[in-house]
Amino acid sequence: MTLVEVMVAMFVFAIISTLVLSSLLQIVSLTQHSRSQHAAANLAAAEIELALDTPDLFALLNETRDVTVNGTTFHVNRETAWVSDAGGVASCGGGGGSLRFKRVHVTVTWDGMRDSAEPVRSDTIINPAERINDPSKGTVLVSVIDSLGEGVSGASVRLAATSGGATIPAVTTDAQGCAYFLQVPTGTYDVSVSKTGYTGILVETPQQRDVSVQAGSSTTIGLQYDLAARFDITFAAGTTVRMPSSMPLSLLSTYGVRTITLPSANARQTIATHPRVSYRVAAGPFQQASGAECAAIDPTSWLEGTVGGEQLGPGAAPELSAEPGATAALDVPMGLVRVPNGITSLRAHSTTGRAEDPTCDATIQLSYSNVQRNDVIAVPFGTWRFTTAGGSSVSVELVSRGATVSSNTVTLDPREVAP
Structure with missing residues (x-):
C-alpha cells in the first residue's frame, strides 16, 4: 500500500470515528434527557399525590422546592388557587361567590434542560372533604x-361586628397573605389588620369599615400593609427653634393625606411611614376631621406671583420615599417668629390671610409651653394670630419671609425671590 493510500485510509477512519462518536454522544444525551424527563414526571405526580392527601386545603399553598435525583437537581413548583361557584380565580379565592374547590398546578424543571425542552406539568382540582360554606351565613376573604x-x-x-353579627376570633394570614373567615353570621363588620413594625399608607392600622356579610355570599377585602420605613425629620434646619406641642404633620401622596401627631416638641423627630410611597411632607394639619383643608400649610399651594413689589417663585415642599426598614433624612421648612416677651402658654391660631394667599377652611390652634424672652418659634406656613391661653394678644416679630399684619398677626410665606 502506497503512502497516499495509507493517508486516505486514515482520513476515512477519522471521519467514521467522529461520526460514530457524535452518534454515541447524541444517544447518551437523549438517554439522559429521557431519564430526566421521566424523573420529572414522577416528581410531578408525587406532588399531586401530596396535594390530594392534604387534610386542610387552607394549608395547601404555593411552594417551590428542589429535589436531587441521581445527581440532577429538579425544581418542583406548586401553585394553588381557590375557585368559586362564580368561576372566579383570584388572590385568596376572592373571585366572587362561595369557595368550591382548589386548583393545583405543578411544574417541574431541572438543571441542564435543553433550551427546546418543555417543563413537565401536572394539574388537578381538590374538593373539600367537608362543607366550608353555610347557606345561612357568609364568608369573608381578606388579602393583605x-x-x-x-x-x-x-x-x-x-x-369587629358593628351591627348584628357576632364576635369572631382573629385569623392570622398564611404564607400568601390570606385570611379566611368561614361561616360568619350575617351583619355589618369592620375589618382591620395589625402586625408589629408594619404600617398602612394613609393610617398606621389599615381597615375597611361597614363590610356587609350576607347569607350564602362571599365578601373579598384587600388591604395594603408593609414593613415600615422611617423619616428622620429636622424642622427649620439651621436654626434653634421652639416647636409646638403635639403638632400634626401632613404626609401628602397620590393616595391621599396621612396625618401624624408628633410625639414631642423636639425639632428633630423620627416617624414611621409606608415604604416605596413618595410623600410630600408639610408641617401642620392639611386635612381636618370634618374634611376641611388647610392648603396654606403646604408650600406647593403658594403660586408664583408678585408680592410687595417682589417677584416670588412657586413654593416647594420636600418629597421623599424609603425602602422597607430603611431610614431617610428629610428637612422640613417652617415659618419663624420671635417672641419678645416670655409667655407661659402661647397659642397660635390660623386666620384669614391676603386675598391671593392659600387659605385654611378650618381654624387650627397650636400650643407652645414656657416660651422664653426672645425665643424663636417654628410655625407652619400661612397667616397666624398669637395669644395667651386666656386670649390676650401677644406681640411677635417676623423672622422668616412673610408679612406683618398687626403686632400679633403675621403671614409666613414659603416662597423664594425668583431670579
Whole structure:
C-alpha cells in the first residue's frame, strides 16, 4: 500500500470515528434527557399525590422546592388557587361567590434542560372533604399585600361586628397573605389588620369599615400593609427653634393625606411611614376631621406671583420615599417668629390671610409651653394670630419671609425671590 493510500485510509477512519462518536454522544444525551424527563414526571405526580392527601386545603399553598435525583437537581413548583361557584380565580379565592374547590398546578424543571425542552406539568382540582360554606351565613376573604403586591404572612386580621353579627376570633394570614373567615353570621363588620413594625399608607392600622356579610355570599377585602420605613425629620434646619406641642404633620401622596401627631416638641423627630410611597411632607394639619383643608400649610399651594413689589417663585415642599426598614433624612421648612416677651402658654391660631394667599377652611390652634424672652418659634406656613391661653394678644416679630399684619398677626410665606 502506497503512502497516499495509507493517508486516505486514515482520513476515512477519522471521519467514521467522529461520526460514530457524535452518534454515541447524541444517544447518551437523549438517554439522559429521557431519564430526566421521566424523573420529572414522577416528581410531578408525587406532588399531586401530596396535594390530594392534604387534610386542610387552607394549608395547601404555593411552594417551590428542589429535589436531587441521581445527581440532577429538579425544581418542583406548586401553585394553588381557590375557585368559586362564580368561576372566579383570584388572590385568596376572592373571585366572587362561595369557595368550591382548589386548583393545583405543578411544574417541574431541572438543571441542564435543553433550551427546546418543555417543563413537565401536572394539574388537578381538590374538593373539600367537608362543607366550608353555610347557606345561612357568609364568608369573608381578606388579602393583605405589601408595596410589591406580595402577600404579608403572620398578620392578625380582625372582624369587629358593628351591627348584628357576632364576635369572631382573629385569623392570622398564611404564607400568601390570606385570611379566611368561614361561616360568619350575617351583619355589618369592620375589618382591620395589625402586625408589629408594619404600617398602612394613609393610617398606621389599615381597615375597611361597614363590610356587609350576607347569607350564602362571599365578601373579598384587600388591604395594603408593609414593613415600615422611617423619616428622620429636622424642622427649620439651621436654626434653634421652639416647636409646638403635639403638632400634626401632613404626609401628602397620590393616595391621599396621612396625618401624624408628633410625639414631642423636639425639632428633630423620627416617624414611621409606608415604604416605596413618595410623600410630600408639610408641617401642620392639611386635612381636618370634618374634611376641611388647610392648603396654606403646604408650600406647593403658594403660586408664583408678585408680592410687595417682589417677584416670588412657586413654593416647594420636600418629597421623599424609603425602602422597607430603611431610614431617610428629610428637612422640613417652617415659618419663624420671635417672641419678645416670655409667655407661659402661647397659642397660635390660623386666620384669614391676603386675598391671593392659600387659605385654611378650618381654624387650627397650636400650643407652645414656657416660651422664653426672645425665643424663636417654628410655625407652619400661612397667616397666624398669637395669644395667651386666656386670649390676650401677644406681640411677635417676623423672622422668616412673610408679612406683618398687626403686632400679633403675621403671614409666613414659603416662597423664594425668583431670579
